[in-house]
Amino acid sequence: MQTVGELLKKHDGTLWHVTPHITVYEAVEKLSHYGAGALLVMDGERLAGVFSERDYTRKITLQGRNSKETRVHEIMTADVFTVSASTRTHDCMALMSAKKIRHLPVMQGDTVLGMISIRDIMDDIIADHESTIATLHHYIHS
Numbered sequence: 001m002q003t004v005g006e007l008l009k010k011h012d013g014t015l016w017h018v019t020p021h022i023t024v025y026e027a028v029e030k031l032s033h034y035g036a037g038a039l040l041v042m043d044g045e046r047l048a049g050v051f052s053e054r055d056y057t058r059k060i061t062l063q064g065r066n067s068k069e070t071r072v073h074e075i076m077t078a079d080v081f082t083v084s085a086s087t088r089t090h091d092c093m094a095l096m097s098a099k100k101i102r103h104l105p106v107m108q109g110d111t112v113l114g115m116i117s118i119r120d121i122m123d124d125i126i127a128d129h130e131s132t133i134a135t136l137h138h139y140i141h142s
Contacts, residue, residue: 001128004092004106005085007121008114015114017042018051020073024060027051027072038103040115041076047105047112049076054102082107083116089124092116 017040018027030039031053038052051072059075060067082105083092092104096118106113 001089002124003085004083004087004089004104004116005113007089007116007124008085008106010120011114013114015040015042015112018072019043020048020076021071024051024056024065024067024070024072024075028056028067037117038115040105040112041072042112045112046110047080047082047107048073049078050080050103050105050115051076052103080105084108085113089121093121093125096121 016030016034016036018030020041020043027039031037031051038050038054040047041049041051055075055077056067059065060070065075081095081099081101083095085106085108087106096102096104102118103115104117105115
């Protein structure tokens with residue numbers, strides 16, 4: 001299994017993010033544009049939180065709020081779990097499962113390197129399992 005840093009190389013260094021003071025509607029437009037389930041919320045260079053589809057559905061739709069009037073900072077997840085570039089994907093999966101989250105910002109000190117999703121983790125785990133199966137298949141048939 002890879003490290004998170006190795007997974008981030010596939011993301012081409014792009015940090016999809018919003019600022020805390022834009023409207024939720026604008027943030028949802030960005031989610032749609034990027035085809036993403038969550039965006040980093042950046043206050044300058046500082047990670048302020050994560051804005052996700054889950055935040056929208058639970059804190060706008062279910063609470064009857066207006067997405068064109070509500071600001072991202074009002075509903076984002078501010079208390080986020082993070083990992084470092086050296087964290088193994090298996091450890092990320094365990095954290096995501098235990099905390100019931102789908103996205104993890106990747107940090108190096110106070111610097112945001114990117115964000116990985118459960119999809120990134122699953123792709124890595126599947127690739128690792130396929131490699132193991134191929135190796136065992138080759139071993140058995142040699």
